[in-house]
Amino acid sequence: MFKKLLGATLICACAGTAQAGGEGFYVGGGIGQARYDDSLPSQIRDAYRGNSGYDFLSADLRDDTDQAWKIFGGYRFLPWLGVEFAWVDLGEVHSNYVLHSRVPLTNANATIDGLYNISGPSATVFGELDFTDNVSGIVRAGLYNAKTDYDESGTAASGRPHTYSHSESDTKATFGLGLNVRVNPQWDVRLDWDRYQHVGNRFALTDDGNGRFDHIDFVSMSVAYRFGQ
Template sequence: MNKTKLIGPILLTLGMTSTALAQNGFYAGASIGQATIDGCDGLTKCDDEDTGWKVFGGWEFNRNIAIEAAWVDFGEVSGSIGESKVSAEVDGWVLAGKGMLPLTEQFSVFAKLGMIMWDVEGSGAASGIDDDGTDLVYGLGAQYMFTDRFGVVGEWEWYDIDNDIDLFSIGALIKF
């Protein structure tokens, strides 16, 4: 069989598959921003801000309701207890419902409510500390779609981990 005869049907199938996924509302993206971890109680020379980032994916049921999963890395909080340096890294998995309000064809605002399964690992004088749990997360944001498939998203999220964590981020969003 002539291989060039297969190219047309393969491209047609790929195009139909990506169109079907877009009609089904699947999306993915990544964001980066500023994380603030309220973890300075009892520490001196404390640095409770770091670069935070996340990768996420979701499914829009319709223009107003979606479900989203993400892996988020909040970075590290560090400081000193006496002469000993301590630090801890925080990350976790998020599952949240997302309510969206389209204001125009391209621009919408949204709110999130969900849960995070988090993990904290200590180092320095806090070496050996490994804690985890499940807590509440909520957030507010906006997204602007440049095309039907590509947009930007900006948001603030609050995580009710032992010490509250705020994440302000901006990122890219791709709809499939």
């Protein structure tokens, strides 16, 4: 998918004739793919190490990618400096883990499926460097307020259905790079890579310890409209 997005951006770059600079407001939106780091299984194993009620058997992140999207608006104070605010939906991923009960008379396995859905607003400051008259590179950094909706379902060691839900929000760092192509005075096409750091809380046997993703990478293709150009 990244190669397709890069190819489309390069085509726009070759076709573009507008100047890259210009202050003012802009709005836009983009779609792409989010990839989650795969440290969750080790977090679950560590949480159950030495537990008197359960033995850890296995854990995995069943899928570590999903479609993601964002909408954004920003302002360039100078041709090379601005701020951007966005709503980012990083999609959802699934986990699974299996435990063996040590409780007498039960002596059975518990199988748990987890579903993580992460979204929230971000605020970043960016710097922009012109490569040609219509192509520029962007470097940005800021904060992302990630809301994690976590849902569990499965079968308890007793054989009964198991369900659990919890939501939480935390604000963490984000940074990224972009390649911007100004197709005409009003419209830009942008290829972005963004990283969201330490989303969620490390897996623990607590209400809010549902798992932490050390980083989530989001590659996207966006279009943006500039006002007053």
